[in-house]
Amino acid sequence: MFEWLKNSLEEHVSLTxxxxxYFKNYFRPKRMLKRQFLLQEGDVCRELAFVEKGSxxxxxxxxxxxxxxxxxxxxxWWMANLHxxxxxxxxxxxxxxxxxxxxxxxxxxxxDKLLEELPAYxxxxxxxxxxxxxxxxxxxxxxxxxxxxxxxxxLIEESPAFLNRxxxxxxxxxxxxxxxxxxxxxxxxxx
Amino acid sequence: MFEWLKNSLEEHVSLTxxxxxYFKNYFRPKRMLKRQFLLQEGDVCRELAFVEKGSxxxxxxxxxxxxxxxxxxxxxWWMANLHxxxxxxxxxxxxxxxxxxxxxxxxxxxxDKLLEELPAYxxxxxxxxxxxxxxxxxxxxxxxxxxxxxxxxxLIEESPAFLNRxxxxxxxxxxxxxxxxxxxxxxxxxx
DNA sequence: AAAGATTATTGACAAACATCAAGAAATCAT
DNA sequence: ATGATTTCTTGATGTTTGTCAATAATCTTT
Numbered sequence: 001m002f003e004w005l006k007n008s009l010e011e012h013v014s015l016t017x018x019x020x021x022y023f024k025n026y027f028r029p030k031r032m033l034k035r036q037f038l039l040q041e042g043d044v045c046r047e048l049a050f051v052e053k054g055s056x057x058x059x060x061x062x063x064x065x066x067x068x069x070x071x072x073x074x075x076x077w078w079m080a081n082l083h084x085x086x087x088x089x090x091x092x093x094x095x096x097x098x099x100x101x102x103x104x105x106x107x108x109x110x111x112d113k114l115l116e117e118l119p120a121y122x123x124x125x126x127x128x129x130x131x132x133x134x135x136x137x138x139x140x141x142x143x144x145x146x147x148x149x150x151x152x153x154x155l156i157e158e159s160p161a162f163l164n165r166x167x168x169x170x171x172x173x174x175x176x177x178x179x180x181x182x183x184x185x186x187x188x189x190x191x
Numbered sequence: 192m193f194e195w196l197k198n199s200l201e202e203h204v205s206l207t208x209x210x211x212x213y214f215k216n217y218f219r220p221k222r223m224l225k226r227q228f229l230l231q232e233g234d235v236c237r238e239l240a241f242v243e244k245g246s247x248x249x250x251x252x253x254x255x256x257x258x259x260x261x262x263x264x265x266x267x268w269w270m271a272n273l274h275x276x277x278x279x280x281x282x283x284x285x286x287x288x289x290x291x292x293x294x295x296x297x298x299x300x301x302x303d304k305l306l307e308e309l310p311a312y313x314x315x316x317x318x319x320x321x322x323x324x325x326x327x328x329x330x331x332x333x334x335x336x337x338x339x340x341x342x343x344x345x346l347i348e349e350s351p352a353f354l355n356r357x358x359x360x361x362x363x364x365x366x367x368x369x370x371x372x373x374x375x376x377x378x379x380x381x382x
Numbered sequence: 383a384a385a386g387a388t389t390a391t392t393g394a395c396a397a398a399c400a401t402c403a404a405g406a407a408a409t410c411a412t
Numbered sequence: 413a414t415g416a417t418t419t420c421t422t423g424a425t426g427t428t429t430g431t432c433a434a435t436a437a438t439c440t441t442t
Contacts, residue, residue: 060332062336062337066336068332068335068336070328070331070332071328082321082324082325082328083325083328083329086321086325115314119310119313122310122313122314122317123306123313125317126313126316126317126320129317129320129321129324130273130277130320132324133273133320133323133324133327134273134274134277136324136327136328136331137261137262137273137274137327138274139331140261140327140330140331140334141251141259141261143331143334143335143367144259144334144366144367145253145257145259145364145367146253147398147399148398148399167418167419167420168419168420169418169419169420173336175335176334176335176336177399177400178399178400178401179419179420179421180399180400180401180402180420180421180422181398181399181400182420183420183421183422184399184421184422186420186421187421187422338428338429339428339429358388358389358390359389359390360388360389360390368429368430369429369430369431370389370390370391371390371391371392371429371430371431372428372429372430373390374390374391374392375391375392375429377390377391378391378392
């Protein structure tokens with residue numbers, strides 16, 4: 001149940017056995033089914049979610065009712081709306097379960113407590129954020145000023161894993177193109 | 192010379208006078224003129240830059256020779272290519288001075304040393320990264336699936352400061368739109 | 383102040399993409 | 413297995429946006 005979290009942590013910092021036992025008790029395991037909502041527009045995001053199993057994704061809905069997928073998360077990834085989590089303001093994001101999932105939830109109080117009591121956790125957070133920032137910047141590079149085809153090219157180069165686990169209409173939204181356009185771009189590949 | 196840096200730090204963590212004196216000595220002041228390059232494609236990013244005065248921006252150049260502006264930075268902001276800084280791999284980014292600037296440079300060795308020796312610096316980094324991540328996520332939301340006009344609307348809502356200090360062709364690139372389209376969108380405003 | 387360089391606007395046209403609509407394929411639930 | 417959803421593809425059409433080209437405005441430099 002805590003394997004991915006343990007690996008993620010150990011990848012970046014070192015903890016004693018005692019620290020780890022202490023650490024893991026702050027998390028609340030939570031199972032969720034496909035199509036359930038971890039967070040809905042208007043809610044305040046009160047917990048960070050770490051994915052032990054399954055997948056989920058976040059999106060906004062614009063005034064015309066169109067979904068805009070912001071991000072996916074799979075095993076070993078964190079998911080939350082950080083803006084809402086830190087400001088305690090209602091979110092404009094929805095987070096929906098994509099595949100039946102096992103999550104480890106950490107609320108704000110416990111997050112703050114861990115930051116105070118476990119310097120390794122503060123360091124872990126810094127490094128995770130560093131990596132997330134770099135990845136997100138890459139996403140901006142790939143989203144701006146590229147054609148639909150170029151975006152798709154880069155996606156299969158950089159994260160082919162997506163395509164096996166995420167329906168294409170969500171991939172399309174993630175790339176900022178219509179499902180029809182994505183379908184046509186893919187068609188061009190197979191000949 | 193260190194005012195913005197001091198303010199930025201004190202906004203998020205508290206330092207004793209001695210710690211501050213110790214801290215600031217790790218930085219190397221550097222003046223740069225408009226159009227100079229802080230970093231060029233192919234270089235390794237060896238220093239973080241904190242902006243005390245002026246402004247600069249980062250961009251990629253695609254195979255067709257088009258600029259894609261990734262980010263601007265003004266007084267009180269950090270600028271670097273984190274990916275290159277941490278991996279020591281050559282960057283695909285250019286960082287160019289927009290207005291004559293005064294920067295405070297921190298190299299990797301000193302950055303690491305400060306992280307080890309000054310827990311407040313580690314915390315400061317985590318918080319700065321948190322905020323940067325939230326801002327970047329906002330940027331992704333605003334870049335994907337919006338029309339040129341909507342992107343411009345959101346820009347003047349969220350960061351009107353840009354428009355007074357950045358030429359419109361760079362703003363256009365930042366929004367992922369051609370200069371002509373941006374010009375037309377702005378035209379629609381004034382009537 | 384004048385010449386040169388850079389930046390911004392406008393028009394005409396072409397290309398990329400979204401939308402609408404219909405049908406095929408795959409997945410899910412009973 | 414079978415029907416019901418959901419997801420995916422394909423075609424026809426219209427809108428948005430990019431590109432090219434010319435001109436105007438602004439900023440720099442001497």
